[in-house]
Amino acid sequence: MRLNILVAALAVATATTAHAGTYEIDYTSQNPAIYGDVIVTASDTPAGGPFTVTGITGSRGTDTITALSSYAGSDQLVYAADPYFDLSGVSFSTASSGDFNLYTSNGSYYELSSNLDPVGYPSNGVPVSITISAVPEPASIAVLAVGILGLGVMLRSRRGIAATCT
Structure with missing residues (x-):
């Protein structure tokens, strides 16, 4: 019983407020050559953002993404809810394919390429389809692990009590 209280106290003590600092962005197009799997790290701001990448x-x-880029006048903002980008979007450079910009216009998502449009109009x-999700923080995963461990300890101790009663 004391161990259960200790585990519960530890879980509460280590719990922190979750905030999304990392997002995974997956996008595809009707053109099979246009797709991406992007991880962005963003500043912490209140829920809903905008978050500065x-x-x-x-x-x-x-091609490998190498860095953020200023291509197409990007403001590097991402939002937690749809629409995830504004017209300026998020721009990045790749190792050998140039710079790209993901943005929103009239409720749809688009990708610009510096190879096709050097200015970024x-x-x-x-047109691309985008899925964006917050990546869990290590602290959130640790709290989950402590909770599962606590359940295991509690179930094990109950089996021990049941065995001694029979």
Whole structure:
């Protein structure tokens, strides 16, 4: 019984308020060559954002994303709810395919390519479908692990009590 109280106290003591600092962005297009799996790190702001993107990794097609870019006048903002980007969008550079910008216009998502449009005019974007999700923080995963461990300890101790009663 004391162990159960100790585990519960530990879980409460280590619990922190969750905030999304990292987002995974997956996008595809009707053109099979246009797709991406992007992880962005963003500043902490109140729920709903906008969150300022401070780092980026992942891939665009078969090319590696190397850094954030100022292509197409990007403001590097991402929102927690749809629409996830504004007209300025989020821009990034790749190892060998140039710069790209993901943005929203008239309720739809687009990708711009510096190879096709060096200036970055929004009217030249290719329509894409986007899925964005918050990546869980390590602290949230730790709280979950402590809770599962506590349940295991509690079930084990109950089996021990049941065995001694029979």
